[in-house]
Amino acid sequence: MIRIVAQSVVKDDKREEYIQLAKELIEKSKQEQGCISYGLFQDINNPSIITFIEDWEDQNAIDLHNKTEHFKRIVPLFADLRVSKGDVNLYREV
Amino acid sequence: MIRIVAQSVVKDDKREEYIQLAKELIEKSKQEQGCISYGLFQDINNPSIITFIEDWEDQNAIDLHNKTEHFKRIVPLFADLRVSKGDVNLYREV
Numbered sequence: 001m002i003r004i005v006a007q008s009v010v011k012d013d014k015r016e017e018y019i020q021l022a023k024e025l026i027e028k029s030k031q032e033q034g035c036i037s038y039g040l041f042q043d044i045n046n047p048s049i050i051t052f053i054e055d056w057e058d059q060n061a062i063d064l065h066n067k068t069e070h071f072k073r074i075v076p077l078f079a080d081l082r083v084s085k086g087d088v089n090l091y092r093e094v
Numbered sequence: 095m096i097r098i099v100a101q102s103v104v105k106d107d108k109r110e111e112y113i114q115l116a117k118e119l120i121e122k123s124k125q126e127q128g129c130i131s132y133g134l135f136q137d138i139n140n141p142s143i144i145t146f147i148e149d150w151e152d153q154n155a156i157d158l159h160n161k162t163e164h165f166k167r168i169v170p171l172f173a174d175l176r177v178s179k180g181d182v183n184l185y186r187e188v
Contacts, residue, residue: 091145
C-alpha cells in the first residue's frame with residue numbers, strides 16, 4: 001500500500017471552486033482499480049490548507065491513475081487556484 | 095473525526111532511534127479511548143521524511159492524548175532527533 005499526502009495552499013477566493021473540482025476527481029478516482037481510499041481534508045486552523053490523502057494498492061495503480069481522463073483534465077486546473085505549487089509525499093507504512 | 099498529519103525530517107544517524115521511539119508511542123496511543131488509528135509512514139523518495147498520521151474521534155481525545163505519560167515522555171525526545179521543528183496539521187474531512 002502507498003499513501004499519498006498532497007497538500008496545497010488554495011487562494012481564498014478560489015476555495016469553493018477547488019473543492020468542487022477535487023470532489024469530482026475523488027468521485028471518479030474511487031472507482032479505479034487499486035484505489036483503496038481517496039479523501040479531501042481541510043486544516044482546522046488554516047482553511048486555505050487543503051490536502052488529498054489517498055491510499056493505493058501499489059505504484060502501478062498510481063501510474064494508471066495519472067493517465068486517466070479525469071486526472072489529466074482536472075489536476076492541471078488546480079494550478080491557477082493555488083497560492084504556490086503543492087507538496088506531495090508518497091509514503092509506505094513503517 | 096480529526097486527522098493529524100505530523101511530518102518530520104529526521105537526522106540520518108538518528109533514524110532508527112526515532113522509529114523505535116515512535117513505535118512505542120504508537121503502541122501505547124492505540125490503546126487510548128478515542129484513538130481510531132495511529133500509523134508511522136516513511137517517504138518513498140526521501141527516507142528522512144517520517145510522518146505520523148493519526149485519526150482521533152474528537153478534540154477531547156487529542157487533549158487527553160497530549161496529557162498521557164507516554165506522550166509527555168516520548169514526544170520531547172523527538173526534538174533532538176529532527177533536523178528542524180516538524181510540521182503538524184489537524185484536518186477535518188471536507
